[in-house]
Amino acid sequence: MLSGNKSSNVVINDKSFNTETEPPQLLKQERENVPFTVRDITHYLNGSVEQTEILEYAMQRVERDPLFNNDAFYDLTKDEIRELCFKRVANLAKYLLDSRKDGTDFRRYFDAVSVADPAAVTRLGVYTGLFMNSIEGSGTPEQIKFWYSLGANEYKRFYGCFGMTELGHGSNVAGMETEAVFDSETDEFIINTPNLAATKWWIGGAAHSATHCVCFARMIIKGKDYGMKSFVVPLRDVDSFNLLPGIAIGDIGKKMGRDGVDNGWIQFTKVRIPRQFLLMRYTKVDRSGNVTEPPLNQLAYGALVSARVNIAVESFNTARRFITIAIRYAAIRRQFASVPGQPETKILDYPLHQRRLLPRLALTYAMNAVSMELRDNYDRINNSLLNVNQNDKAALKKAVNDTKEIFALSAGVKAFTTWATADIIDECRQACGGHGYSGYNGFGQGYADWAVQCTWDGDNNVLVLSMGRALIQAACDAKRSKPVGEPFEYLSRHGQLKSSKLGSRKIDSPEVIVEAWEAAAANALISSSEIYEEELAKVKGNVAQAMEAASQQRFESARIHTRLYHVTAFFNRIKNSSSSGIKPVLTDLAILFGLWAIEKDAALFLTSGFLSAQDIKNITKLVDVYNLKIRNYAIPLTDAFNLSDYYINSPIGNYDGDVYKNYFNKVVRRNPGYDAKAPYYESVAKPFIQRSDEPKLDLSVLDE
Amino acid sequence: MLSGNKSSNVVINDKSFNTETEPPQLLKQERENVPFTVRDITHYLNGSVEQTEILEYAMQRVERDPLFNNDAFYDLTKDEIRELCFKRVANLAKYLLDSRKDGTDFRRYFDAVSVADPAAVTRLGVYTGLFMNSIEGSGTPEQIKFWYSLGANEYKRFYGCFGMTELGHGSNVAGMETEAVFDSETDEFIINTPNLAATKWWIGGAAHSATHCVCFARMIIKGKDYGMKSFVVPLRDVDSFNLLPGIAIGDIGKKMGRDGVDNGWIQFTKVRIPRQFLLMRYTKVDRSGNVTEPPLNQLAYGALVSARVNIAVESFNTARRFITIAIRYAAIRRQFASVPGQPETKILDYPLHQRRLLPRLALTYAMNAVSMELRDNYDRINNSLLNVNQNDKAALKKAVNDTKEIFALSAGVKAFTTWATADIIDECRQACGGHGYSGYNGFGQGYADWAVQCTWDGDNNVLVLSMGRALIQAACDAKRSKPVGEPFEYLSRHGQLKSSKLGSRKIDSPEVIVEAWEAAAANALISSSEIYEEELAKVKGNVAQAMEAASQQRFESARIHTRLYHVTAFFNRIKNSSSSGIKPVLTDLAILFGLWAIEKDAALFLTSGFLSAQDIKNITKLVDVYNLKIRNYAIPLTDAFNLSDYYINSPIGNYDGDVYKNYFNKVVRRNPGYDAKAPYYESVAKPFIQRSDEPKLDLSVLDE
Numbered sequence A, B: 001m002l003s004g005n006k007s008s009n010v011v012i013n014d015k016s017f018n019t020e021t022e023p024p025q026l027l028k029q030e031r032e033n034v035p036f037t038v039r040d041i042t043h044y045l046n047g048s049v050e051q052t053e054i055l056e057y058a059m060q061r062v063e064r065d066p067l068f069n070n071d072a073f074y075d076l077t078k079d080e081i082r083e084l085c086f087k088r089v090a091n092l093a094k095y096l097l098d099s100r101k102d103g104t105d106f107r108r109y110f111d112a113v114s115v116a117d118p119a120a121v122t123r124l125g126v127y128t129g130l131f132m133n134s135i136e137g138s139g140t141p142e143q144i145k146f147w148y149s150l151g152a153n154e155y156k157r158f159y160g161c162f163g164m165t166e167l168g169h170g171s172n173v174a175g176m177e178t179e180a181v182f183d184s185e186t187d188e189f190i191i192n193t194p195n196l197a198a199t200k201w202w203i204g205g206a207a208h209s210a211t212h213c214v215c216f217a218r219m220i221i222k223g224k225d226y227g228m229k230s231f232v233v234p235l236r237d238v239d240s241f242n243l244l245p246g247i248a249i250g251d252i253g254k255k256m257g258r259d260g261v262d263n264g265w266i267q268f269t270k271v272r273i274p275r276q277f278l279l280m281r282y283t284k285v286d287r288s289g290n291v292t293e294p295p296l297n298q299l300a301y302g303a304l305v306s307a308r309v310n311i312a313v314e315s316f317n318t319a320r321r322f323i324t325i326a327i328r329y330a331a332i333r334r335q336f337a338s339v340p341g342q343p344e345t346k347i348l349d350y351p352l353h354q355r356r357l358l359p360r361l362a363l364t365y366a367m368n369a370v371s372m373e374l375r376d377n378y379d380r381i382n383n384s385l386l387n388v389n390q391n392d393k394a395a396l397k398k399a400v401n402d403t404k405e406i407f408a409l410s411a412g413v414k415a416f417t418t419w420a421t422a423d424i425i426d427e428c429r430q431a432c433g434g435h436g437y438s439g440y441n442g443f444g445q446g447y448a449d450w451a452v453q454c455t456w457d458g459d460n461n462v463l464v465l466s467m468g469r470a471l472i473q474a475a476c477d478a479k480r481s482k483p484v485g486e487p488f489e490y491l492s493r494h495g496q497l498k499s500s501k502l503g504s505r506k507i508d509s510p511e512v513i514v515e516a517w518e519a520a521a522a523n524a525l526i527s528s529s530e531i532y533e534e535e536l537a538k539v540k541g542n543v544a545q546a547m548e549a550a551s552q553q554r555f556e557s558a559r560i561h562t563r564l565y566h567v568t569a570f571f572n573r574i575k576n577s578s579s580s581g582i583k584p585v586l587t588d589l590a591i592l593f594g595l596w597a598i599e600k601d602a603a604l605f606l607t608s609g610f611l612s613a614q615d616i617k618n619i620t621k622l623v624d625v626y627n628l629k630i631r632n633y634a635i636p637l638t639d640a641f642n643l644s645d646y647y648i649n650s651p652i653g654n655y656d657g658d659v660y661k662n663y664f665n666k667v668v669r670r671n672p673g674y675d676a677k678a679p680y681y682e683s684v685a686k687p688f689i690q691r692s693d694e695p696k697l698d699l700s701v702l703d704e
């Protein structure tokens, strides 16, 4: 087939190809002569061979489940999406129950479905995660047993939702206005929504699914306000599914994404619940209304940490999908001929395009390292917290400290990984040019579904500020040579790091990159703490005010510390990997990540004195050099993510690389039976196109 | 009404308010004691009192047009959206025709509709902009007359679309593969799609509307390939609206946004058109197939510049909507009490929140300045280009040079304003917390509609690289003291700027900020040109290769130069404003913009030596200070954008500030007739919720 554009004709192994026929050849080429075993990287990413197998099993079940077929998803209405989503929730719930029997980690199903249909994970996750974690984390053993006995843990004749947020209050949980007034006569709490702004809002599952709600309300007993506590409030009669008396629920309606979730609003009009529906693991209320407050209040928020950890994992899971699409496409897409008459250049061979994608590939791997580390730590800490003897003061204190630490760490990781994933989806879309804007290539829906991760389960900016507070305090301590927690250890070396310089060393080694980041971070954090202390002096020791004035410093401290954590976690994880064949390429990838991150934050390194302006210029060159190294293995490094075409769900990102045919076929399949005339041709288009001249009014007849 | 949360009770002028009742009071307060006339700023933004009036007239017509009512938009299917969009196109076309009669600028209607329904503007704009500009810019006077006579310019019995992009080629126009082979026997061109990848793709209007297409194809005459030319190709019979022989069209289907546009694909199978349908203003082909090529080829791309200028204006128009919503909401939303028991703090009073919104408010104003300047320049240059005597060589050269300059400038401005607007929409959404994710508050659809602006009409990265090439060349010239074009004038002062330092001066003055930016930009560009020349030496003078190697430097040069242009245009426009009362606040705003931009790019200023590390710390403080100044006028400064609630189309951003009531009412209105049971309750939900235990199989009967 002759093509008019000579530069679109390419010869591979003596055979001639054109724009239509060449693409699948290209990915084959990219997969030749790879000096490492792709499968080993998959195991590295998943943690072990066993984890890969468990995950693959879960992914296969979902992929083969006809309900999870996504071919027609694009054209569903909100109502249809909601219905389909519930069907998926029902199946997913069964998978979770199965996983209990065979002892596999149920989160693997969430890992799988979060790529295929994030709304389904949310819709069930609000129940299995937020609701159940509240029960299990804040209920007494008897209460847990009680709610289990109603079916809560079997997802049967029971559906839980999580009612914290109100129309007028979100991040500030302590400010919620829903009230729970104790009626000592009847031994009940009366749950009430005092004004419009106190309406529970955004509650996932409320509109269509939930029978019960964990409701956050301020507990008022004998006129005294004890602040926010959590109560289980029945919403619907499980048999008739009608709303119970005093419960008003409405549908939140259209959202930016995740329309499969039936978010609702709830108003309580003096709804009575037994006193025992207050979750009493910590705060206890007896028959006479006497209150016992726990020694350490923050423990009740454990459910939130678990959600954040899952979100960090989901950040990696989601980012890998989009970076795979964009890199595969870039290895095929040609645009502009560098030499006239020669084949056009694949966009992945343009230095700018490499800069857009390959450091983000490295970032995706870094997020894997960070989130896996966080998940492991959380599992450990959460287990010890749940099993700690409440009377063993030392053990309790340790468990609480660990929880605080992971609470802070998870805050920063949650915020910066979700932002990073949003950035990756968006940049990858743009890297695919116009085709990134097609509904069928997944970026639009992917972004819309993802965006909320930056807001819920702790608004990113609020999380970052709170982490920043902890960091400034740690920096203040370090400055005075007080001990600091393990994750902030480098701060105690700030004196020595201050004089650390690259000098004549090469920057592209793991040790030097880590040192550079530690030096820059220590410098920035110590400097931030100084600004904070200046502010503190100005406001005569008012910590809240000084912390507010140092907001930017808090934000930056958290940002920089989390970056450092990404760098170190990535190098550590490579070091600890048991598979030596993959270490060289992963190390290059981690170096690329570290250098790119330095370049982006050049001012930090100039300010700390670790790097000179000339060093920065060299780093810019080195980023190009490492991009070129990684470019050679870009396809195998995305293949290692191990996502089948079903999960990729983007014809320009399929494994076979037959971009144009796959994409064209998808568009034609989803828009079949084409009629050149629009359905509205007769009624709308024709009257406009064929309109006749406006009649000219003959006004002269009016002039007598 | 008593609220449980004491800190939610606020006393204003001795009256007591709560979260529900307080909001509208707050915006009233914000509008008191404003030391400038808001209306004057509106005129400043629009260019003059007259322009404000013209714009208001256009906006009112659209707002009052029942077809443009958006109340139900959220729940329409793609097909319904398409139909509604065509109705709107028909009305919009009539407005445009009216504007010819009353002599107003038709673009004011696009300004209005681009906020209310961006898809409608696109759907008509492809015709009135891209198609008509091609005819008028590339057609001979006779051809223009001919196509006018068919109704092209009356939008009657005619609908034009623009067929440049192909499935396999976008940015590289020269690489398109559609062929136009001249048949000298019949005096026709034969338009043909040689392979799948050559299918015309994304063509707006093709699927449902267009009768004619400006088709880009490589002209082949007597075996010689003359490269890309534009041809008018009839697609449908205007009476029957059936596709003409040889034309195959399909629907592109679902997109990330702008589903109102009927993008389609087109395949031509040896379609014959008269020779005269080649647009021959520049390249001419006579009856015998003799070709006359124009002296200056690039003139044919004028249509693209016009589109870019309009996009820059649209960037401002769009950004102002979202920044208004986020700032109004932030002036009302309270979250967390700084002092226990006191009213919670409005989020606009948090330093971090100010940093997120107020510099972006300033950026929005800067985009106004830049885009207005660009539009004025374009009008001037385009007029002289269209009217230039083709035989007056000097005038022609000047016109071409001016066009080249605006081509380059518009490239950078288009890229960085569209990216800025995407960032503003997204940051504003996050600034509204969860409510930013509600479909009814506009951010999701707004982002999805906007995103494509970074890709079409010149992919941003490709544009930036091409502008970067021009800048590196200018810097090379400046280094050798050769003359440089007017927009690069500061480069010729690079020697003097090299030693320029802040020293003991204050940074927060217009002159010093401009000097800082000029010094940093000159330093960065000269340094980039040196890197480029090193690369050039390495590859023995191969310019293309060296430019490729200096991609990052090109990118950064364009980015920095465009930033500088924003800074200077903003200050200039304030200086030239005739209204002195508004200058103080606008100057503060421009200073905030300049300082914030410096802080974000601190490394540039450290490297150039203009600022020290200590200066940067001071600037961080100054940004806080200027944020506080602007915070006082944030509401009036957004009111000045003059968008009615119709255009705001976001209940949390309404003028009256009654956030919770407006939003609640909207949600309830769009989700009426609520039934606690989902429509799929009986069929889907109940069988899951009420499922009985799985029957236990009695396998013992099988054991004999």
Ligand SMILES: Cc1cc2nc3c(=O)[nH]c(=O)nc-3n(C[C@H](O)[C@H](O)[C@H](O)COP(=O)(O)OP(=O)(O)OC[C@H]3O[C@@H](n4cnc5c(N)ncnc54)[C@H](O)[C@@H]3O)c2cc1C
Residues within 6 Å of the ligand: A126, A162, A163, A164, A165, A168, A169, A170, A171, A172, A201, A202, A203, A204, A205, A255, A258, A263, A452, A455, A456, A457, A458, A459, A460, A461, A462, A465, B333, B335, B336, B347, B350, B352, B353, B430, B431, B432, B433, B434, B435, B437, B438
């Ligand atoms: C799709 C969706 C589903 C949800 N599902 C549930 C659910 O099932 N159950 C539930 O209880 N909730 C749910 N939520 C609510 C969610 O948890 C909240 O939206 C989130 O906690 C943020 O709170 P907010 O929206 O009130 O934002 P706000 O807290 O009001 O924040 C608004 C803005 O102010 C800023 N801000 C706030 N405080 C400060 C400060 N001190 N300093 C500086 N800046 C500040 C924030 O950064 C943010 O940008 C859901 C939300 C969404 C969008």
Ligand SMILES: Cc1cc2nc3c(=O)[nH]c(=O)nc-3n(C[C@H](O)[C@H](O)[C@H](O)COP(=O)(O)OP(=O)(O)OC[C@H]3O[C@@H](n4cnc5c(N)ncnc54)[C@H](O)[C@@H]3O)c2cc1C
Residues within 6 Å of the ligand: A333, A335, A336, A347, A350, A352, A353, A430, A431, A432, A433, A434, A435, A437, A438, B126, B162, B163, B164, B165, B168, B169, B170, B171, B172, B201, B202, B203, B204, B205, B255, B258, B263, B452, B455, B456, B457, B458, B459, B460, B461, B462, B465
């Ligand atoms: C909704 C929509 C409507 C449209 N309407 C029309 C229409 O009506 N008529 C029409 O003709 N077209 C239309 N287009 C097409 C649009 O103009 C193209 O999408 C755009 O020109 C970009 O081209 P591309 O998609 O082929 O991207 P490509 O050019 O393939 O670019 C892909 C990626 O490669 C990068 N890249 C390309 N070249 C280089 C290089 N040399 N160096 C470094 N990086 C590079 C780009 O930055 C981009 O990220 C429309 C597109 C969309 C999405």
